Amino acid sequence: MSYQWLTLWGYVPEFLTAGWLTLQVTVLSFVLSVFLGLVAAVAGSSSVAVFRIIARGYVEIIRNTPVLLQIFIVFFGLPSAGISLNAYWAGVIALGLNVGAYLSEVFRAGIQSVPRGQLEAAGILGLERGQIFTSIVLPQAARAVYPTIINYLIQLLLGTSLLSAIALPELTGTATVINSRTLLYIQTFAVVLVAYLVLSNVLSWLAGRLGARIFHPPLVMRPRARPGVFSIRRANRA
C-alpha cells in the first residue's frame, strides 16, 4: 500500500506547478472580474441608454447560462470568429467575464448602500461627479461589499477546476491526468482536495489581512458565509 503513496510522491512537482497555475488564473481572472464588475455596475445605472442596455444585457446573459458553456464558447467557439486564445487566457477571460457579471450586481448594491445625503452634501460642497464617486462613494461601497467579493474570489478558485475541460493543466485537470496514468484514484483525489482546502484558506486569510489594512477603521471579517443572494442583502444592511 505504501508503494502507492511513493508513486504519487514522484508527481509532487506536477502538483506544485498545477497549484501555481491555478493561483495565477484565479488572481488574473479576479482582477478582470472586479474591473468588469465595476464598469458594468456604473454603466448599468448610467443616464446613457446604450451603456445601460449593454451592461444589463451582459449581466443577464452571463448569469443565466452555465459557466462551463461560457468556457467552451470562449475556447472552442471564438476561433470561428477569428479570435484564437490558448487555454490559459481563454480560462482567465471566461471566468473573469462570468464572475464580473455577478460582481456587478454586488457593486451596484454596494454603491446604492451609500446614503444619499452624502451625495447631496458633496454636491453642495462643489465636488465634481467623478470626485464624488472615487473619493466618497467607492471607498464606502468597497468596504460594504468586501466580504462578498472575497467569497467570489474563493468561488473563482474552485471554478478554475472547470478549466480542466479545455485541457488547462490546473489542479483538477492534473489530478485526472495523474489518475489515468497511475490509477491511484483515492490517493490523487485526497491530495488535490487538501490542496484546494489549503489554497482557499490561504487566500481567505490573506484577504482578511488586506481588509484589516486598507480600510480605515480596519475591516474585521466574520467567518466566511455562503456566497449568493443572502450575502448581498447583508452588504446592503451594513
Added chain:
Amino acid sequence: MKLAQRSAKAALLFAVAGLLAMTGCTKVATPEQGAAAASASTLQAVLQRGTLRVGDCLTFAPFGFYDKNGQPDGYDVDLAKELAKQMGVKLEVVNTTSANRIPNLQTSKVDVVFCNFTRNLERAKVIEFTTPYVVASEALLVKKSSGIQSIKDMNNRTIATVKGSTNGDEVRALNMAVKIQEYDSSQAAILAVKQGQADAMIEDNNFLAYQATLDPELTVTNEALVPLEYNAFGVKAGDQEWLNYLNLFLFNINASKLNAQLYKKWFGVDPHYALNPQF
C-alpha cells in the same frame, strides 16, 4: 480571528486530511478480497438480475454513439446486443469515458466494459482483460491545410490527446518537443484540431478514419505509430467464471465470422489485422 477559532480550523483541516489518508490506505478491490466478498460471479449476478450492464464510450463513433433517436448504437453496442441475446438477458448500455472505465468496473457499476479497451500490463494490475475482439494502431488526425504528413513533423507543435487512454503515454514516450493537451473526450480533442487549438490529435486509426469521412477538412496520416494494439473487454479483477464465459462468446463470434461482419458494417472494410497472430 481568535486564536481558538483558528486552531479549531487548523485542527479540522488536519482531521480531514488524516481521514482522507486513512481512506487512501484501505484497499479498493484486490483479487483476494473481491473473490471472498462476492459470493457469486458476475455471470450469475447478471443472469439473476436479468440485465447485462455494459460500459461503453458513447462519444466514440462508430464504436459507440447516440443515434438520431438518442439510442446507443455502434460496433461495440452491436456486440453488446449480441452478448445479451446469447445470455438471454436485457441489455443496458452505460455511458462511460476512457478515464472512468476502470473505476466503474472496480465499483461494480457495470458488469463489463467494451469501449476499444487496449490491453496493457499497467491496467491488468487492477482489472482483467478478455481475449481481443478488435485490432488497432494509432495515427494522427490533422487538418489537410496543415501539411503534417507524419509524427516527425510534429516538433514544437501541439497535440491533443484524451485523458485515460493510452495515447498520452505514447506521445510522451516519443521524447519529442511536442506540447500535449489532454481533453475529457475525443470529441473535444477533435474540436480542438478543427478550431486550431491543437495541430493534431492522436487516436485509434479505425476511429480517425470514420471521423475524417465526416469532415472534408480533416485527414488521417498514413502511419502506424505504435505496435498493433489488441483491444478487448474489461472485467473486474478476480472473476474467472465471467472471464471464461466472455472468452467463449468471443471465440464463437470470431469462428462464425460474425465479428468480422459487424466490423465491415461499421468501418466499411474488412479488419486489417488478424486477431490471433500467433507471433
